[in-house]
Amino acid sequence: MSRLVDLMQSSGRPPADSDELSAGTVENAEILPETRLVFHTDPRSPGADRYRLLRMRLRELGSSGKLKTLLITSPLPHDGKSTVCLNLATALAEGGKKSVLLIEADLHQPILNARLRLKPWAGLAECLEGTVDPRSVIRRVHPLNWYLLPAGGSRVNASELLQTAALAGVMSKLTPHFDWIIVDSPPVLPLSDATSLTRYADATLLVARADQTVREAIDETIAIIGRQRVIGIVLNGVTSFDRSYSKRYQSYYSPKAPRSEDENT
Numbered sequence: 001m002s003r004l005v006d007l008m009q010s011s012g013r014p015p016a017d018s019d020e021l022s023a024g025t026v027e028n029a030e031i032l033p034e035t036r037l038v039f040h041t042d043p044r045s046p047g048a049d050r051y052r053l054l055r056m057r058l059r060e061l062g063s064s065g066k067l068k069t070l071l072i073t074s075p076l077p078h079d080g081k082s083t084v085c086l087n088l089a090t091a092l093a094e095g096g097k098k099s100v101l102l103i104e105a106d107l108h109q110p111i112l113n114a115r116l117r118l119k120p121w122a123g124l125a126e127c128l129e130g131t132v133d134p135r136s137v138i139r140r141v142h143p144l145n146w147y148l149l150p151a152g153g154s155r156v157n158a159s160e161l162l163q164t165a166a167l168a169g170v171m172s173k174l175t176p177h178f179d180w181i182i183v184d185s186p187p188v189l190p191l192s193d194a195t196s197l198t199r200y201a202d203a204t205l206l207v208a209r210a211d212q213t214v215r216e217a218i219d220e221t222i223a224i225i226g227r228q229r230v231i232g233i234v235l236n237g238v239t240s241f242d243r244s245y246s247k248r249y250q251s252y253y254s255p256k257a258p259r260s261e262d263e264n265t
C-alpha cells in the first residue's frame, strides 16, 4: 500500500478533491486468464478493440456533461455484467487522464475482489448501513488505474438496503470526485435491485450474452428499466465474429504494426 502522492507520480489522474478520499490506498490485483480482463491481458485482441469502440462512444456522450454514472446490468444472471464492468473501467482509465470508480452494487453475491484476487474489505453494504463513510473505503486497484468500492460483505437484505435513502447519500458523496462511475448491478428480471439503482445513474448499458439471452428477455428488461434510460446493448461472447475479424485484420495485430489508440476521443 502507498499514499496518494505515490499514485500521482506513478499513474493517472487521482480523483478530484482526493484529500477527502482514502483513494491513496492501493491494492495490487492479480489478473489471471479467468479474470477475463481482455482489455488488460490481450490489448490487441478484437475483444479489446470492441471496448475501445465502446469507450469512444461513451466519451462522445460524456463530453456533453450529461453522462458520468453508468449502470451496467442485464436481463439474467451470468450474462457478463461484471466482465464488461472490469474491462470498461480499465478502458476508461487507460492513459490516466480520467479518474474512474467501479462500484460493485451486487450485494447478494459480491465477486469482484475474488475475481481480482484482492482480499475483501468493507464496501457499499457497510456504507448503506451507515457504519463507514464511502470516501474511506475506496481503494485504487493496481495496475488497472481505477478505483473500487466493493460490495463489502454479502447481505440477505441486499434489495432493501439498495432501496434506502442512504444510497442517494453515498452517490452524492462520491460523484464529485470522479470523471466516470461504473456501477456493476445484479440482473433485472429476478431482482428489483437494478431498477432501484437506475435512479442514481445517468444511463444504463445492457449486457446480453450471445446465443443465450433471448429477445423477449431484453424487451422485458428494457420495459422495466424504461427505454429512455438505456443507451445501448453490449453483446458479450460473440466468438464467430471474433474469428473472422482477427483473420482478416491479423496484420494489424502484429507487433510490427502497432495500432494507434483513441486516447483523445
Ligand SMILES: Nc1ncnc2c1ncn2[C@@H]1O[C@H](COP(=O)(O)OP(=O)(O)OP(=O)(O)O)[C@@H](O)[C@H]1O
Pocket (backbone or CB within 6 Å): 034, 035, 036, 074, 076, 077, 078, 079, 080, 081, 082, 083, 084, 106, 109, 185, 186, 187, 236, 237, 238
Ligand atoms: N465472453 C465470455 N466468454 C466466456 N465466458 C465468459 C464471457 N463473459 C463472461 N464469462 C464468464 O461467465 C461467468 C459470468 O460472467 P460475469 O460474472 O461477468 O457475469 P454477470 O452477469 O456479472 O453474473 P452475475 O449475474 O452472477 O453477476 C464468469 O465465469 C465469466 O468468467
Ligand SMILES: [Mg+2]
Pocket (backbone or CB within 6 Å): 081, 082, 083, 106, 184, 185
Ligand atoms: Mg456480476
